[in-house]
Amino acid sequence: MADIVSLRRDAHEPAASLDHGILRITLSNPPANLLSLEVMRDIQAELDRARDDKAVRVVVIAATGKMFCAGHDLKQMTAHRADADGGRAFFEETFAACSRLMQSIVGHPKPVIAEIDGVATAAGCQLVASCDLAIASHEASFGVNGINVGLFCTTPGVALVRGLKPKHAMEMLLTGEMIDAAAAKEFGLVNRVVPREYLTQIVNKYAQTIASKSxxxxxxxxxxxxxxxxxxxxxxxxxxxxxxxxxxxxxxxxxxxxxxxxxxxxxxxxx
Known part of the structure; x- marks a missing residue:
């Protein structure tokens, strides 16, 4: 296998590349990099392929644009309110896919690192919290702001309460307010906060160090x-x-x- 292999298949799918044992999955549906049902399935497929691929040692999840991920696609979900059941079946399918994705990250045999440069909200924040390590730029910010539109971020709360102190998790869930990268580090949501220009370099250093282990x-x-x-x-x-x-x-x-x-x-x- 070549040192760098492009795994991208479609312009609307997350981009994926393999470089010296590091599989980089990049959310590439700006401006919000939303976790539509299709995008979650695409990420899931990349993770499933990586499970038994001996060439993959570490997985990095990153994003393009000014937002890491703004969570679920509320417009997509709202459109299904016109379904005969008011959207129930689609909502259940969406959250089943999301739950499977987050559990796949935790249960994945390869370490998974989140690289965050920009805003991570709702299920996007859940994605960060589900990864084994998270490294953010100084410009990154985080929130579970569903409460602001009448949705309590219950499923993101599953990941948050397992990675943060309960009162920190509840503060985010109850207020819906954004926290900056420094607060995210204090809360335990991210491991390190670094200058934007060095973010990918530092993430790669972590990934290379881990990839060198058994x-x-x-x-x-x-x-x-x-x-x-x-x-x-x-x-x-x-x-x-x-x-x-x-x-x-x-x-x-x-x-x-x-x-x-x-x-x-x-x-x-x-x-």
Whole structure:
């Protein structure tokens, strides 16, 4: 495989490219980069393809334009109010697709990084909160502002309450007010805030660092991280201890420790 491979198929779909193990999925339906049902399905398809692609080590989700993502396409949803059921079936289909997408990010065997330059609101903020890491420019801002139009952002709240302190999550959900990048870092929504001109460079550095680790151990560790977070303390330690034992018995752990002792670079297996 070439170092850089363009995976884009249609001008209306998210752009995707693979570069040295880093799959970059770029929302490219400006100005708002809305998560229409079609766009969510397109992102889902890219993530599904990446699951078993050994060439993909890390996934980055980014966007073009001044907005990262303004959430669901309210015009699309409103149009379906003319359906015989008032839009219920389409609304259910939309939120099922959204829930599957967000869970796919959390459950994906490859680490997923959000690169945010601009505004991320509602389901766009949910997308950020669902990623394993999030790096934002100083110009980025965030909000779950459905409450302003009579919608409580209940599904974004699922991601927020798992990544932020509950009172920070409720502050965003109840007020609908935007927070800047500094507040987002304080709340725990993003990992780092960096100058816009260095954003992609820093995201790529993170991605390259992660891509250099053992793929099988990253998969094992990511799954264990999220599973133990849902457990009580004693159960979490029991589970984590079992995972550590299996980890120590894994070929890449043996290789990594041997390389560390021998002061050489480890050679990871590709699986």
């Amino acid at each position: 793929p099988s151990i990253l998969k094992l560790g990511k799954e264990a991280f999220y599973r133990q977070a849902e457990m009580g303390l004693a159960d979490a330690y029991d589970y984590a201890s079992r995972v550590m034992v299996e980890n120590l018995l894994a070929a890449d752990a043996q290789e990594g420790i041997s390389a560390f002792i021998g002061k050489r670079k480890p050679e990871w297996r590709e699986e």
